Amino acid sequence: MNIKKLTENATSLLKRLIETPSFSQEEENTAVLIAGWFLENNIPFQRTKNNIWATNKHFDESKPTLLLNSHHDTVKPNSAYTKDPFKAHFEDGKLYGLGSNDAGGCLVSLLATFTNFYAAENLCYNIVIVASAEEENSGKNGLNSMLPILPHIDVAIVGEPTLMHLAIAEKGLVVFDATVAGTPSHAAHPNTNNAIYNSIGVLQWFKDFKFEKISDALGAVKMTVTQISAGAQHNVVPAHVDLVVDVRVNDAYSNKEIAALLQKEAPCSKITPRSLRLNSSAIAVDHDLVLAGIALGRETYGSPTLSDQAVLSCQSLKLGPGDSTRSHSADEFIYLQEIEEGIQLYIALLSRVIVQ
Template identity: 35%
Template sequence: MATEQLAADLVRIKSLSGGEAEIAAFIASHLRAKGLSPKVDGRNVLCSVGKGKRSLLLNSHLDTVPPNSGWSMDPFAAKKAGGKLYGLGSNDAKGCVACMIDAFTSLDVKTLKGKVILALTCDEETGGQGLETVLPKLGKLDGAIIGEPTGLGICNAQKGHLMLKVVAKGKSAHSSYPEKGVNAIYKACEGIGVLRKMSFSRKHKALGLPTVAVTTISGGTKRNVIPSECEFIADIRSTPAYSHDELIRMVKKKLGKGMEVVVHSSRLVPKETSADEKIVKAAKAVLGTSVRGSSTMSDMVFVDCPAIKLGPGNSHMSHQADEYIEISQLKKGVAAYKSIIERFLAP
């Protein structure tokens, strides 16, 4: 019940990316009430327990995306019905945050050989002042658990994220004489058709094949003018089988000289942790399941140590109207996190 209530309290606090100050203050106060000494660093909350040479990071994010227009209820009401907790961020990832807090505060540090660092951070949905900026302050890490909704499945690999802006150039003309111009929107559509048919031959064991999706398109200035320029974003989810540089070259070759390809973002590379690493073995021993890959991006990309992505909830519910998490998953999440910590830092 305590974890369920904490998760509901977190859902009631609006924490869109960039606006996490209130939820950070709430969590810091909650941890102080448990006798701990958290630090609020910007819009991030940091707290550690235990001593020793080895250290384990627990990380999840405090921010959410904005609610979309399809909600049938108040996204901040934290409604409970049918064994589910509804609300913006309930699944992604305030359920994970609540479970990590309760697992962290229930640890018997005297039985641990090492330090546990809880870092609940901002800006995961947009990038910015979150985990990436906090990591240099945490010292050497021997392992990390990234709290994301995986149905308590163990993800030891995740796809990277490469974003390319493609610009199609044409020639403007009056729309009454389209033959006198070159319609850049038509050229962009041809390029999109090429990318839709793009295929890959090298399949990664855990992550499968890369994917390409066009997610935005913009072109034209006036209704009666043939557009001279049209641009679109190609969102590529990459695997270790292809470097980002290789993927960029492949896209440029496919599109040909008539398209300008500009790298919008390429720093979020794929991440993979060997199944032989201690953090993976600890999770497998606790949960009794095998590892798998994840198509979604998370702050796991930033940690320079063996890491897994694991948490209560279902990734397919993330960013959805009427988002929810199964309440039964919360109790299981606390138990899983606590047991993995204890096994990883066992004497």
């Protein structure tokens, strides 16, 4: 199938995806649309909950396997939209609609790419594609739930909007719940152990603390206090102050190391990670996929945003059409040209790596 036809079909699917609500955990109907793509192209596929997946026609267990992945769930539209988020609207070369950029354009481009290579013989890699659910909420029934079901994955391309540049590393995430303790009392009486006052020094510690290990691709670990709550009445000093701390982890640390360090050093009564499973991701700069992308004129960088890479243990590359700065924004859009270029670049990249 030629690039023009693939692009037309991919764009048509994207329009239908936009016009079919698919909030995280509510992707049943977009899963049906994606299944329809495989049916129309005579490609056998499987559906596991709301994840749709398939392997190339000549899958060979003796060969390494490349995963192509993007998601079909969306966040909910924000109140600043001026256009109907569920109406695929063309204007000035742009396709507007919720999920057009994050990550519909990537998903349909990867589906087109997989279809291009599906029946090819003598590939150096097997190909598995997964159109995954529950990415936006890091849900339990997303890509992470597919890993025990899929063939062993050796390397992955995760479709997220990167302007088709090569995100060779991605920060992980650990969210901590922290407590600063004090002595509860009536506000009218002296109290030298006021939890709210105690939190001042703790907040300053979080603001000033620097993690020693700096990553070439991702820079320093970024730690931010994002929520604080305490007290229920104006005349009662509370027993504790609760903090939420967001830590974006570079590839020099594991999430377990970050948790152990903060539990040892942070001047809190208690600090507990909510989850340690969203780890940082990376791919070697000399991996064939990266070298092929560089040869095609693409730049490399480290990504501060989280994706389904976080649940993968293999090397992975984040790459896709669209711009991350448009994600979750009002009047989200993707340029139609970006979809065509995305398909072209995906195919050109893989042709350099998986075709003998």
